[in-house]
Amino acid sequence: MSKIVAITETGHEIHQKGEVLELRRAGRLARTLKLAELEQLWLFGQVEITHAALMALLDRGVDVVFLTKGGSFRGRLLGRASRHVELRACQYRNLSRPEFSLEIAKNIVEAKIKNQRHLALRAQATLGDESLSEALGELRVLANQVPQVATREELLGLEGSAARVYFGIFGKLIKNPLFSFSQRTRRPPRDPVNACLSFGYVMLTTLVEGEVAAAGLDPMLGAFHQPEYGRPSLALDIVEEFRALIVDAVTIRLINRRQLVPADFGSPSEALGQDQLIADADDSGAVYLLERGRKIFIREFLARLREEVFDPREGIHTDWRGIIRGQVYRFARAIKGEGPYVAFVQR
Missing domain, CATH: 3.100.10.20 (CRISPR-associated endonuclease Cas1, N-terminal domain)
Incomplete structure (x- = not known):
């Protein structure tokens, strides 16, 4: 590739x-x-x-x-627009049907929760931390409830509950005493762990949006994330399946192996210099990766994408980029009516 x-x-x-x-x-x-x-x-x-x-x-x-210097997406240069007019027409037509969108969204959220649980379960085995058992059980229950939901509001509720459980134990996965994590803070990130997560999610979304556009789909119209001006909703849908497996895994690895140190993080003025486009309206207390930290994170992120992974649905070994690309094409087949969308769950 x-x-x-x-x-x-x-x-x-x-x-x-x-x-x-x-x-x-x-x-x-x-x-x-x-x-x-x-x-x-x-x-x-x-x-x-x-x-x-x-x-x-x-x-x-x-x-x-x-x-931007700090990693905020500004834009992309693409060649001639995709010629897959019929594919996009199917996308607009079928994703406007609430029942169709809900089935795909349920598949995505169920996979997201299962992959969060997978990461925590592997950490429990590696770290020998039995205190994670209760949360692992809660995540299993929540994932099993997803297929029964009948509305998008119910689905959002289950996803939110799973996020609270998952990020409630995420700090226990950090075994470097120089770092701590108490809660997920996004805009802006308030500590080094959150800075890594936010930066990594932008990188992952950038990658997935490119794959979506290359497949001829419209990145702005998804099944789970509602349309919003300037938001690549379809890319974000597919990102949900891989947040824990790629970005969260890279963050834990870099911090626990001490490849990142506290000096790799700083305030907006230290991290961004003259480039303030990433800055939020209220940036007081914000923490961002500095240049050395960004280089380390990007290098490990790209290395993670090249790691071999087994796809049980196809019975083949590929890498994470291959898995992501496969999901994009599965989505395309689903909206053409060639079968249900099956999200990726790591076994």
Whole structure:
């Protein structure tokens, strides 16, 4: 599978030279990238790119994503719009049917809860922490209740209950005394663990949105997340299946292995400098990854995507990117009426 490459240091200039992109910094060649091997290029902060390089990326269908220095999504450069008009027509038609959307949404939420439980169960086995048993039982009960719900409101209630249970024990999965976690805080994150989770969820959404667009689907219309101006609801639907398995797992790994240290986190002014687009209206007390921490997190995130995983439904070994891409195409088949959507649950 082609590469995702992230350029995290400001001051880089990207030039084209034949079938290669040259990354230059202060006039010196820092790195080269083969265009034929690129699938996504993530540019953080002030990275300059020439017209020739942009045209080369467009011609080859490379998804170019622009993010703020702190990781907030700004936009993406895509080539010609997908020609899958009939697929999008099916998407608009079928997802406007409440009963159709609800069945897919139930599948997604059930998988999300089961995957949260899977991560906690593995942590219990690794850490030998029997205090997680009660929460694991609660998550099992909540997941088993999902197929019986009859309304979206009931489904949201179960998802919220599962989130409270899961994040209620998440701090016990952190075994590095330099870090602690008491509750999920989002906008803005209030501690280093939340900073990692928020940053990672943006990375995962960026990846999934690109896969959704490449498949010819409209990222803005999903089954579980309601349409909202500027929100990639379908991408967020599919992200739900993988939050725990990818982002939460990477966060726990980096902190427990002490690859991230407290000095890798700071205030908005320390983390963002002049780039304040990520900042929330009330950023007092906010904590973000600093440049070194972002590099470490992105490197581990991309490594996680390359890890081998078994798909029991297909009976094959692939990597996490392959699983995610498979889910996008399962969604496409479901909205065309070629079978039910089956969310991914790790065994």
